[in-house]
Amino acid sequence: MQPFNYDPGPLGAEEVDFKVACCGICHSDLSMIDNEWGMLAYPLVPGHEVVGQVVVLGPRAKGLLSGQVDLGWTAGSCMHCRSCLGGDHHLCGTAVPTIVGRHSGFAHRVRSHWAWAVPLPDNVRPEIAGPLLCGGITVFNPLLEFEVLATSRIGVMGIGGLGHMALRFANAWGCEVTAFTPSPDKFEEAKRLGAHQVVSTNNSQDIAAL
Ligand SMILES: [Zn+2]
Numbered sequence: 001m002q003p004f005n006y007d008p009g010p011l012g013a014e015e016v017d018f019k020v021a022c023c024g025i026c027h028s029d030l031s032m033i034d035n036e037w038g039m040l041a042y043p044l045v046p047g048h049e050v051v052g053q054v055v056v057l058g059p060r061a062k063g064l065l066s067g068q069v070d071l072g073w074t075a076g077s078c079m080h081c082r083s084c085l086g087g088d089h090h091l092c093g094t095a096v097p098t099i100v101g102r103h104s105g106f107a108h109r110v111r112s113h114w115a116w117a118v119p120l121p122d123n124v125r126p127e128i129a130g131p132l133l134c135g136g137i138t139v140f141n142p143l144l145e146f147e148v149l150a151t152s153r154i155g156v157m158g159i160g161g162l163g164h165m166a167l168r169f170a171n172a173w174g175c176e177v178t179a180f181t182p183s184p185d186k187f188e189e190a191k192r193l194g195a196h197q198v199v200s201t202n203n204s205q206d207i208a209a210l
Pocket residue numbers: 026027028029048073134135
């Protein structure tokens with residue numbers, strides 16, 4: 001790892017540049033650094049849990065872009081295909097992953113399409129917000145996608161980087177939350193994070209009882 005300078009070129013009409021305040025690190029950054037997916041061209045500037053402030057707006061950039069913004073896995077999409085027009089921009093066939101083929105968040109500045117610079121309330125601390133933008137949205141989305149209700153019972157399998165946020169979301173959603181983990185040392189923490197009960201994935205009797 002070493003410092004790297006680059007010129008991002010002229011700003012596109014619908015693009016924004018933002019000044020990075022903080023950037024979380026995700027396992028996908030490590031996968032890219034190690035070229036596990038075979039789509040890396042060095043040099044790589046990783047980082048796709050970016051929090052900062054918009055400093056330059058392209059002339060056709062839209063949205064509420066003053067104040068704190070964030071950028072997650074995707075930095076751009078076409079805005080005119082069926083997926084984009086249907087609100088599923090992340091499924092756009094030409095969506096641009098923030099850390100693939102472009103330089104991203106572990107930098108002074110990062111660039112994205114305006115639609116992917118998402119406003120983040122100013123009272124959310126930038127140094128802790130990063131994980132919400134990748135692991136966080138991954139476990140929040142199913143609550144909406146599957147129309148989970150406050151009366152639902154939710155099981156969270158695996159209490160790690162994603163699972164610990166799933167416990168907090170599901171608890172705040174009003175659900176009865178069960179954490180599943182093979183690690184007894186995570187039981188108390190899982191309860192503190194919002195699990196109403198914790199079941200060992202190594203205990204088939206307890207699972208059968210549920
Ligand atoms: Zn990630």
